Amino acid sequence: MVRKNRKEIEYKNALYHIIVKGIEGIDIFADNVDRNKFLQLLQKTSNLFKVHIFFYVLMDTHSHLLLKTEEANLSQAMQFLNSSYAHWYNIKHIRKGHLFQDRYKSHLILNPFYLYSVASYISLNPVEAGLADSPEEFPWSSFQYLLPAPDKITPPWLKIDEFLTLCQTNPDNFINFVKENSQKNNSEKALQNFNKITSNYIQNKPPKNIENRLEKVKERFGDIENNKHLKHLLVYLLIKEGYRIKDIATSLNLTRQSVLGISKKTHKNLITDHFYQLLLNRIKTDLLS
Numbered sequence: 001m002v003r004k005n006r007k008e009i010e011y012k013n014a015l016y017h018i019i020v021k022g023i024e025g026i027d028i029f030a031d032n033v034d035r036n037k038f039l040q041l042l043q044k045t046s047n048l049f050k051v052h053i054f055f056y057v058l059m060d061t062h063s064h065l066l067l068k069t070e071e072a073n074l075s076q077a078m079q080f081l082n083s084s085y086a087h088w089y090n091i092k093h094i095r096k097g098h099l100f101q102d103r104y105k106s107h108l109i110l111n112p113f114y115l116y117s118v119a120s121y122i123s124l125n126p127v128e129a130g131l132a133d134s135p136e137e138f139p140w141s142s143f144q145y146l147l148p149a150p151d152k153i154t155p156p157w158l159k160i161d162e163f164l165t166l167c168q169t170n171p172d173n174f175i176n177f178v179k180e181n182s183q184k185n186n187s188e189k190a191l192q193n194f195n196k197i198t199s200n201y202i203q204n205k206p207p208k209n210i211e212n213r214l215e216k217v218k219e220r221f222g223d224i225e226n227n228k229h230l231k232h233l234l235v236y237l238l239i240k241e242g243y244r245i246k247d248i249a250t251s252l253n254l255t256r257q258s259v260l261g262i263s264k265k266t267h268k269n270l271i272t273d274h275f276y277q278l279l280l281n282r283i284k285t286d287l288l289s
Contacts, residue, residue, distance in 0.1 A: 010075065
């Protein structure tokens with residue numbers, strides 16, 4: 001299969017969630033020397049290609065980056081970062097061959113809502129993996145620089161303040177949001193609690209005009225059609241609120257069968273995927289108010 005040209009999703013001042021994984025699940029960071037080298041190269045990449053790094057986390061087998069490109073040069077920047085690190089890693093560990101799985105994955109971020117949720121998701125990766133009890137305890141994540149500490153100086157290439165400005169928030173609000181969503185191994189319970197809340201809501205209040213609800217979401221979070229995660233969660237929430245399948249399908253330009261399939265798939269995702277839970281928490285207050 002021919003790979004899709006990454007140039008198609010490259011724009012000036014674009015925001016991306018980048019995931020880099022080791023080939024066949026191997027560790028791409030064997031020790032702290034490796035992690036420090038990767039951060040050094042990340043800084044060099046930022047300077048050379050005018051890439052604004054908002055958040056990062058370095059796990060064992062993979063890493064997450066949240067960034068903005070001033071130029072339409074994401075593929076060039078990531079090629080430099082990955083090839084430079086892989087070359088250094090192979091020499092240090094006396095190995096040959098590819099280090100990374102399929103270069104990298106990139107997800108274009110279209111609005112502040114998505115940006116905020118991805119940053120939280122990245123920050124909680126070590127907690128979800130059982131490597132730390134709270135995100136600030138993990139030393140290889142940018143989350144630590146949000147908390148005031150006399151012995152920590154934020155690297156000049158890490159643009160956390162720019163991220164906060166884009167999301168129109170402050171460190172305390174973001175920290176509180178992340179910590180509210182940091183419960184480990186409680187996905188099923190959290191989903192059950194949400195279902196209970198929405199069930200009670202439906203019993204006490206009739207559904208409001210669906211078009212008004214959708215307009216409110218668009219104003220707060222941006223275009224629904226170009227945000228698959230947002231659209232799927234809206235379908236799930238509207239069903240939970242008691243709207244008819246037919247009305248949801250008409251309002252979102254879907255078939256009845258698609259609405260039912262999306263709702264079923266989203267329910268499964270909410271049980272297993274912490275990122276989906278974060279997205280849900282960001283929109284349910286607006287929908288249910």
